Amino acid sequence: MVKEAKHTKRPHACPRCDSTFRYPSECNRHMRAVHEKRRDYQCPHCAAAFSAANHLTMHVRTVHEKRRDHACPHCAAAFGAAGSLTTHVRTVHEKRRDHACPHCTAAFGQACHMTRHVRAVHEKRRDHTCPHCAAAFGEASSLTVHVRTVHEKRRDHACPHCAAAFTLASHLTRHVRTVHEKRRDHACPHCASAFGEASNLTMHVRKVHEKRRDHACPHCAAAFGAASHLTTHVLTVHEKRRTTRAPTAPLRSVRRAA
Numbered sequence: 461m462v463k464e465a466k467h468t469k470r471p472h473a474c475p476r477c478d479s480t481f482r483y484p485s486e487c488n489r490h491m492r493a494v495h496e497k498r499r500d501y502q503c504p505h506c507a508a509a510f511s512a513a514n515h516l517t518m519h520v521r522t523v524h525e526k527r528r529d530h531a532c533p534h535c536a537a538a539f540g541a542a543g544s545l546t547t548h549v550r551t552v553h554e555k556r557r558d559h560a561c562p563h564c565t566a567a568f569g570q571a572c573h574m575t576r577h578v579r580a581v582h583e584k585r586r587d588h589t590c591p592h593c594a595a596a597f598g599e600a601s602s603l604t605v606h607v608r609t610v611h612e613k614r615r616d617h618a619c620p621h622c623a624a625a626f627t628l629a630s631h632l633t634r635h636v637r638t639v640h641e642k643r644r645d646h647a648c649p650h651c652a653s654a655f656g657e658a659s660n661l662t663m664h665v666r667k668v669h670e671k672r673r674d675h676a677c678p679h680c681a682a683a684f685g686a687a688s689h690l691t692t693h694v695l696t697v698h699e700k701r702r703t704t705r706a707p708t709a710p711l712r713s714v715r716r717a718a
Contacts, residue, residue: 469482470482472484472486472487473487474487474490474491474495476491476495477494477495477587479494489511489512492511493511493512493600494600497600498511499511501513501515501516502516503516503519503520503524504520505520505524506523506524506616507614508523518540518541521540522540522541522629523616523617523629527540528540530542530544530545531545532545532548532549532553533549534549534553535552535553535645537552547569547570550569551569551570551658552645552646552658556569557569559571559573559574560574561574561577561578561582562578563578563582564581564582564674566581566674576598576599579598580598580599580687581674581675581687585598586598588600588602588603589603590603590606590607590611591607592607592610592611593610593611595610605627605628608627609627614627615627617629617631617632618632619632619635619636619640620636621636621640622639622640624639634656634657637656638656638657643656644656646658646660646661647661648661648664648665648669649665650665650668650669651668651669663685663686666685667685667686672685673685675687675689675690676690677690677693677694677698678694679694679698680697680698682697
């Protein structure tokens, strides 16, 4: 039975999940990529494969050709897609969080991030299971990253300044900015702390200033300010697993000069 779409602006509903789309082509693309797990577009330079031709084109331009044609007018950041630049300006420089969670006080710069938050945190959905272990994820992209980093041990993006290597180009960019360039562009409005990533600032404010512990352990009384910390707690304390994680930029802050 085909479900009826909830919103008239997105009348095409996925028959297998709650996603809705403006056009039939978007729904078909979603079905192929998310539910059928099809990756028909293979990168000629590496093992990456994609569900859409434009995703492959963007991958080749940004990862292999290192193109960053869209420069931020406010900082040194540059992006391979105009949409990425627009998102960066809105979320980083304008501090816009236009997409509020209907269940808690969280707000996001992008609608897809809010949807992902609702599914993972409030609905506890883990629709994408790993074929190699018991791990399950709320997003197909998270499963892909997990397989590449944990099971395939891939680190295709090497740092030009040190021996670090990363699974994702975005992680390499973050590493260079925060570790080698020592950038801390995200200042806390409540104290002297400053961070290299907006997400780390958000986590700092929630944990330190708002004292929030929104992520409760289902097995004990522990609660955490970040979903990733809860996941680590469950894996290591209750499941007795020891996961191997890729090297990332430090999560510590620095103190701004008075």
